[in-house]
Structure formats: structure tokens, C-alpha cells
Amino acid sequence: MSGDVTTVRFNQPQPSGDADAGQEQAAQVAEAVKQAKQVAAAGAASAKKAKKETPVALGRGLDVGTANLLSATQDNSEIVVRRERNAFLEIPAEFAGNRDMLTQLNVPYVSFQDRLYVLGDASFNLANMFGKEVRRPMADGFLSPSEQDAIPMMRFIVDRLLGKPSVDGEPVYFCIPAPSIDRDNDTVYHEGIVGGIIRKLGYTPHSMNEGHAIVYSELADHEFTGIGVSCGGGMFNVCVAYKTIPAVKFSVARGGDWIDAHVAKVMGISKTRATAIKEGDLNLMEPRSREEEAVVLYYRNLISYVLQNLKQRFQLARDVPQFTEPVEVVVAGGTSLIGGFVEVFAEELQKVDFPLQIAGVRRAEDALSSVVRGCLIAAALADN
Amino acid sequence: MRRQALDNLRDAIEANTERRSIEQLKAQGKKHVRVVSGEKVLKIIKAIVSDIVDREVGELTDRDRERIVAETKQQFDRVLKLQNEQDALLEEQKNLVEEYREKIARADGERERFQARIEEAAAAGKERESALAAELERARTSEREAVERLQKAERVVQKLEARYVNLRNTCTNYDSELQRQGEARKRLEAEIAALRERAGESEAVGQLRGDLDEMKSFLRALGEKSSGVDEETVSTLLDRLSERESFNTGALEEKFNASLDASLDKITKTMEAATAKPIDVEIEATDVVIDKLFDHHEEVLSSNLDELDVDVRTTKDGIGGNLAALKALRAGRKPQQEEPDPEEAAADVAETAETRAEPVPVGMDRLKPVREGEEKDG
Numbered sequence: 001m002s003g004d005v006t007t008v009r010f011n012q013p014q015p016s017g018d019a020d021a022g023q024e025q026a027a028q029v030a031e032a033v034k035q036a037k038q039v040a041a042a043g044a045a046s047a048k049k050a051k052k053e054t055p056v057a058l059g060r061g062l063d064v065g066t067a068n069l070l071s072a073t074q075d076n077s078e079i080v081v082r083r084e085r086n087a088f089l090e091i092p093a094e095f096a097g098n099r100d101m102l103t104q105l106n107v108p109y110v111s112f113q114d115r116l117y118v119l120g121d122a123s124f125n126l127a128n129m130f131g132k133e134v135r136r137p138m139a140d141g142f143l144s145p146s147e148q149d150a151i152p153m154m155r156f157i158v159d160r161l162l163g164k165p166s167v168d169g170e171p172v173y174f175c176i177p178a179p180s181i182d183r184d185n186d187t188v189y190h191e192g193i194v195g196g197i198i199r200k201l202g203y204t205p206h207s208m209n210e211g212h213a214i215v216y217s218e219l220a221d222h223e224f225t226g227i228g229v230s231c232g233g234g235m236f237n238v239c240v241a242y243k244t245i246p247a248v249k250f251s252v253a254r255g256g257d258w259i260d261a262h263v264a265k266v267m268g269i270s271k272t273r274a275t276a277i278k279e280g281d282l283n284l285m286e287p288r289s290r291e292e293e294a295v296v297l298y299y300r301n302l303i304s305y306v307l308q309n310l311k312q313r314f315q316l317a318r319d320v321p322q323f324t325e326p327v328e329v330v331v332a333g334g335t336s337l338i339g340g341f342v343e344v345f346a347e348e349l350q351k352v353d354f355p356l357q358i359a360g361v362r363r364a365e366d367a368l369s370s371v372v373r374g375c376l377i378a379a380a381l382a383d384n
Numbered sequence: 385m386r387r388q389a390l391d392n393l394r395d396a397i398e399a400n401t402e403r404r405s406i407e408q409l410k411a412q413g414k415k416h417v418r419v420v421s422g423e424k425v426l427k428i429i430k431a432i433v434s435d436i437v438d439r440e441v442g443e444l445t446d447r448d449r450e451r452i453v454a455e456t457k458q459q460f461d462r463v464l465k466l467q468n469e470q471d472a473l474l475e476e477q478k479n480l481v482e483e484y485r486e487k488i489a490r491a492d493g494e495r496e497r498f499q500a501r502i503e504e505a506a507a508a509g510k511e512r513e514s515a516l517a518a519e520l521e522r523a524r525t526s527e528r529e530a531v532e533r534l535q536k537a538e539r540v541v542q543k544l545e546a547r548y549v550n551l552r553n554t555c556t557n558y559d560s561e562l563q564r565q566g567e568a569r570k571r572l573e574a575e576i577a578a579l580r581e582r583a584g585e586s587e588a589v590g591q592l593r594g595d596l597d598e599m600k601s602f603l604r605a606l607g608e609k610s611s612g613v614d615e616e617t618v619s620t621l622l623d624r625l626s627e628r629e630s631f632n633t634g635a636l637e638e639k640f641n642a643s644l645d646a647s648l649d650k651i652t653k654t655m656e657a658a659t660a661k662p663i664d665v666e667i668e669a670t671d672v673v674i675d676k677l678f679d680h681h682e683e684v685l686s687s688n689l690d691e692l693d694v695d696v697r698t699t700k701d702g703i704g705g706n707l708a709a710l711k712a713l714r715a716g717r718k719p720q721q722e723e724p725d726p727e728e729a730a731a732d733v734a735e736t737a738e739t740r741a742e743p744v745p746v747g748m749d750r751l752k753p754v755r756e757g758e759e760k761d762g
Contacts (some may be wrong), residue, residue, distance in 0.1 A: 074703065077702040078702060079701070079702060079703065080696060080697075080698050081696070081697055081699065082694045082695065084694045099686065099688070102688065103688040109687065109688060110686075111686040111687065113547070114540075121695070156687075156689065159689070160694055161694060188565060189562070192565075216710075220705055220706040220709040220710075223709070224710070224713065366701070376703060377703045377706045377707060377710070380707055381707060381710050
């Protein structure tokens, strides 16, 4: 991602005609920028002080994603992030061989109900060897209805990530997607089961919207006011928050997998090939082949789809606070890592007659861990 | 006569005897033989005949004697022949005995050979029997092991069947729980729909607005009317009003205020009902449901999860700043309003100076919403 633009600031349209008015406006702009820098410097100083004064608290964050599960804990002033693929593979017991060998090869396994299961990343490596497909407990952001037997597997993976609680009932904030506007999905079952898993491990579970977690993680310098967009493999989650209070939150059942599927379909290539193109060195602003152009086209379509629905949701929402200041949009998640994503997002945003003033678009510094970091912040705050 | 009788006797002997050499006699195992001449044989015969005749007959004539002798000679020939035949038969029998003895000897040899073969076969049979016995023992051992495996498999099958029944019951109970939660959700959704309908009811709000409009029109008309009244009429009215001591303006004002308050309360309640948010309900999976999903946790037979770690990375970017900002926000203060620590001021000078030195790109400011028809910039 070297050279990738991670922040786009929008220019104010220059008024035509009056030169004096233009000069006056420019002076105002310069003064506003100077004040903004002073405020930012003071904020940085106070943040640094707060960082040293704020004690390390209990609490853990858990990002329950379709592709990956992540946990975050505090270790002095650092954050420890643990990641594991949300997948497993059942292998025939007679092929397991010496189980000590599996341990030596760093292959995590569990013998459960007279079967042998390999968990996490290792399951993908072994899937090709045994000619089997990995099984995924989740699909499109929710627990998969066709993999009810996989819930215990997910429990083992979550156990690996969270470990033993520091104290009984230690709070864990886990992210859940918002109900989708374009698919009939239900968060009740998903939230209940995941919460039950966490509670069974000795923690006190609390759910949190994915987009809201990004607000907690990335918009501290803006009084937690702005728009957080989690760009995942199965869905995009959006949250518009005003001083930590979510005003609008929703999800769309389209994500990176949707792009892969459609690019593969229109270009007549395999989905694996489409994924490889998307995750290669493609820059959305500079496609070099027909396949890359197709990827760009679907990315733009998806971003535009999200923004149009965000606009509609915002206009239909009741009791929406008045955003007196322009707000920032922060994107995170694996699907946002592609080169040129922020620029394309900014371009599409400018095409939409948005009811909010937008200051700019940026990607989280650690896009893969932003959600779990936000959950950790919420958990630490709850413990305080 | 004597010569003729002797010649006849000689012929009879030659006719009824065989000529054998001494070597042949030795080969037959004869070591001694009796030799008798023809004359002595004739004499013997005569002596015998005379004795017999003398004993039986008495005195005989020569012719009778000759006749008896002839008959006797014939008898003797027959006896001799018979004797020879017996000898021949004896010889033949002896030869047969020899043959049988040889046969017996051969048979004995055969018997010994068969005996040896039988012994060899018996030895081989014993070896084969030992091998078969060992194989039989192995087969019995395998059979015992197979029976044990079968019994073990049967136990496993029973165990699996029990688990299957347990899981099926779990699924049934879970389906019931899901159904119950679904019904609860439907009830909540119905309540939400009802509330939204109420919010959507604009009839009450419209009616209030209509009332307000009427009131406004009335007041407007009242104002117009009052503006047309000349000053003299107004002063007259005022004088009359002031003369009426019984005219209780306070009561009227109080009544008006009460009516106004009641109307305002009604309007406020209606607006609150119209804009009320839907009720959010959190439903947690019951411990019973979760326990039933995970009641087989104790059946994890082996695992190496405790020995291996997952992908771990640390980030230097802590959350202290975020927590402080959140706490400050809760307390109603902006994080920037906190007084910087004097001890930190010196350390932060370089950082602040560096920030100030950062170049500011031209036109870096905030975007106004772009309306239709306006030109977009850049």
C-alpha cells in the first residue's frame, strides 16, 4: 500500500467574481486553519497527558467477522491483537497420524465427538491436501444457518482468542452488524449465540455495532462525531454518530465477496481469480486491464449504493441531531485496503447530494484492527 | 518166466519213474537215496504174494500164482505210479512253498517299505497337525479379538445413538425456544407498528394545526376589526369597561391561561407520541439453551489448543487517549479544554513546533453541500 492515499480533504468551491471577497475569504480560511492547528496541538498534548494518566483497565474487544475473528486486550500502553481465521476442517481420524506431529507443525486441532477438527488458518492449508472444503461458522456477517454444528467450533476459536478472564465477569464488547436494509436477516439469534459463547467462557458480553466501534476507535479527536464505515467481506456497516450516540446505523448485504462474485461472473473467470486480482497490486484509480476495470466498476457501484442508502436513511431518520460542523468519514476493514479506495470513496461522495457537510474521507491507520480496537475501548470504558 | 517177469517189471519201473541226475537230487536238497534193483523188487513182490496167498488162499497153482503175481504187479505199478504222482505233487507243493516263501519275503520287504513310509507320513502328519493346531489357535485368538472389537463397536454405536437422541432433543428444544423468541419478536414488531401508526397519524396533529389556524384567523380578524374602530368608540368602551367594577379581568385571564395550558399540554403529548422512538428490547439466549448447545464440551478428548498460540501482534497506539476523551465527553467537557500539564509543556514544545511547521495545502477547508444546479469544484 505504499503511496496509497489514506486521507482526502475536500476543497471549498471558490466564488466567482468579486476579487476582494475572494481575498477576504482566503484570509478567513487561513485564520480558521491556524485556529484548527492550535486546537489540534492542544488536543494532542492533553491526549498525551490523558494517555499517561489513564490507568489500564480490564475489558476485552472481540471482532466477530465472517472471515476472521480478532480479540484485543490491553498490555500496559500497548494493545495486543490476536487473530484467527473463522474456519475449520474435519479430517479423517486415520489421516491424523501422530498428534504430536500436528503440534510440532503448529496445526491446532481438537478431538471432539470422535472426530478430529483443525481450526483456523491451518484448515485452509490442509483443505487442499485432503481435497475437502473448509467449513465456516458464519456467512454474510451472521451465523450460518447451514452450519449449526459449527457453533462449538467457533466457541473453541473464541476461547483461543480471549483466553481466561482476568476476573470473573470481565466485560467483553463484541461487534454485531446492523440489520441489513437489503436482506431479511436477524441479529437476535446471532447476538444471542455469540453472547452465550462469551458468557460461557466466564465473561460478561455486550454487543456493539461495527460502524459504531469505528467511531470509538478513530474519531476521538472529533468528539466521536462522524461516520464510521466497516467494509467487510460480507457486508458494509455504516454508523453516523454524534458525540458517541449513534444517530443512523444500518448495513448492506454486499461486501468484498459480492465484488468477487460479480467480477467473476461478468468476466468469465473463477471467483478465486477475481479475488486474486482484487487483492493484488490493483489501484482503483489506475486500472490496467479489463478485469481490473471490472473490479473498479463494482467497487464504485458498491460505494455509491452505500452512500445513496446512507443519504436516504439519514433523511428518513427521526430525532437526528444537528451537525453544525462538517464531519469526517472513516473507513476500515479488509475491503477498504485496496489502493485508491479512499479516493474513489471521496469521488462518489461528491456525487451525492449529502444532507451533511463532510470534511473528508480517510482510512483507519490499522484498518484490520479498527473494529476490535473500538470494542476494546467500549469495554475498558464500561469497566471504568 | 522169471526173465519175462523181470523184464516186465523193469519196463513198469521205467514207465512209472523219472530219471534224475545226482546233481538234480542235490539241488532238490536230497542228500541220501535208496537204491533198489529190479530183481530185488521182483523178489519182494513174490515174497509178498506168497505170503498173502499162503495166508489167504492156501495152496495155489502156478497159474493162479502167476495170475496173482501179475495182478499184484499191476497193483504195485499203480501204487508206484501213485507214489510218483504223490512225489511229484509233493515236489510241486514244495516248489509252491518256495514261491510263496519268496513272495512272503518280497511282501515283507514291501511291508517294511510301507511301514517306513507310514512312519514318515505319520511324522509329517504330526508336523502338519502341529501347524494346524497353531493356526487354529491363531484363528481363535483373532476371533476373540474380532468379538471384542465388535463389542466395542457396539458400545460406540450405543453411545452415538444416545448422543444422537440427545442432540435431537436439544434441537427440538432449541426449535421451541426459537419459536418462542420469534413470537416475542412478532409481538414487539406489532407494538412497534402500532406506535408508528400512531406517529403516522397526522389526523390529530392536523386537527390541532387547523385549530391553530382558526385561532390565528380569528385573532387576525379581531385585529382588523379593532383597527377599524375609531378612537372615540374605543375610549368609550374603555370607559364603560373601567366603570364595571364587577368586570373580573383577572378571572378571564385565568380562564384563558388555563385553557391555553390545557391546549399546550395536549399538543405536547400528541407530538411526543408521534415522535416516540420504537422500543428496543434485548433478548439474551437463555443459559438453558446455551448449555444444551455446549453440553458436549466435556467430550473434547484431546486438543493442543493450549500449546499453540494464534497470530499475535501488538500496536503501540494505545487507547488511553480515546478513553480520556470519552470520559471528558461524559463529564460534559471537551478534551481540548483540559489545562496542559506544566511538566509536559517543555517536552511538548518540540512536537507543537513541528506541527506548526507542517505546510498547509491550499484550499484545505470544508466542503459545503453541493445542491443541484451549482457547479462542483475540483
